[in-house]
Amino acid sequence: MSSVNGAAPVGIFDSGLGGLSVLRAVRAQLPAERLVYVADSRYAPYGQRDDDFIADRTLAICEWLAAQGAKALVVACNTATAQSIALVREKLALPLVGVEPGIKPAALASKSRVAGVLATQVTLRSERFRALVERHAGDLRVLCQPGHGLVEAVERCDVSSPELVALLRAYVQPMLDAGADTLVLGCTHYPFLDAAIRSIVGKRMTLIDTSVAIARQLERVLDQHGLRAPEGGIAECPRFCSTSDGTHLRQLAAALLDIDTAIERVAIPSRRTLELDANAA
Numbered sequence: 513m514s515s516v517n518g519a520a521p522v523g524i525f526d527s528g529l530g531g532l533s534v535l536r537a538v539r540a541q542l543p544a545e546r547l548v549y550v551a552d553s554r555y556a557p558y559g560q561r562d563d564d565f566i567a568d569r570t571l572a573i574c575e576w577l578a579a580q581g582a583k584a585l586v587v588a589c590n591t592a593t594a595q596s597i598a599l600v601r602e603k604l605a606l607p608l609v610g611v612e613p614g615i616k617p618a619a620l621a622s623k624s625r626v627a628g629v630l631a632t633q634v635t636l637r638s639e640r641f642r643a644l645v646e647r648h649a650g651d652l653r654v655l656c657q658p659g660h661g662l663v664e665a666v667e668r669c670d671v672s673s674p675e676l677v678a679l680l681r682a683y684v685q686p687m688l689d690a691g692a693d694t695l696v697l698g699c700t701h702y703p704f705l706d707a708a709i710r711s712i713v714g715k716r717m718t719l720i721d722t723s724v725a726i727a728r729q730l731e732r733v734l735d736q737h738g739l740r741a742p743e744g745g746i747a748e749c750p751r752f753c754s755t756s757d758g759t760h761l762r763q764l765a766a767a768l769l770d771i772d773t774a775i776e777r778v779a780i781p782s783r784r785t786l787e788l789d790a791n792a793a
């Protein structure tokens with residue numbers, strides 16, 4: 513008989529620290545759920561990796577989380593979702609929730625009918641993103657901007673330096689000049705930059721962050737599968753794992769989620785990282 517039941521944890525994964533923005537929303541929405549978080553920080557960012565690398569890592573980490581007893585998985589990474597969620601669905605029988613840029617909420621929110629999307633290069637060039645825009649944008653003009661350098665900044669816990677603000681300004685000022693009144697944060701690292709973005713755009717833009725919608729989607733999926741944690745409990749502190757030393761994960765969890773806890777360093781080898789690490793040795 514399968515050991516997976518309501519008391520088992522939900523696995524959440526991102527290339528690095530960005531998925532913490534999703535974990536924060538999941539804890540608020542589903543306080544009874546036990547959570548295991550994996551940051552693949554050793555191999556982040558994914559945004560400039562090739563498609564096969566992202567699929568290889570996504571599958572390896574999802575399989576690792578399943579082996580840890582996870583009852584459901586959240587791929588808390590737009591890039592990994594865009595690239596590999598179909599493959600993971602094929603290979604793993606667990607309920608799965610992915611994340612994608614909030615084009616639909618942007619189309620509902622925008623009055624000027626112009627919206628900017630900040631996301632990684634991989635997300636923006638994916639077939640899944642093209643289909644999302646086609647399905648939901650309607651008459652909304654969508655201005656796409658790859659956020660080069662932003663994931664790296666958050667990974668070093670830089671959410672406010674003058675250099676970062678200058679980089680963000682270079683990305684969003686042209687959107688403002690083109691009349692955008694809405695900005696889709698199409699990468700789970702970017703909600704941690706909301707104060708920096710606000711310092712540039714003030715009240716001229718609505719920022720679209722889908723983490724709360726993802727937490728609700730997870731709730732629906734757990735309900736559909738009869739996998740909700742027993743009612744009334746409050747889960748212990750999430751289990752945090754990193755493929756690097758975890759220093760920044762610990763720092764960001766403390767600063768932004770008010771959780772100060774040890775980080776487990778985990779090895780999750782996969783075909784591509786075995787090659788990469790052998791070449792580096």
Ligand code: DGL
Nearest residue numbers: 530557558559590591700
């Ligand atoms: N948080 C990931 C996302 O949502 C970042 C991807 C990356 O590592 O470049 O796309």
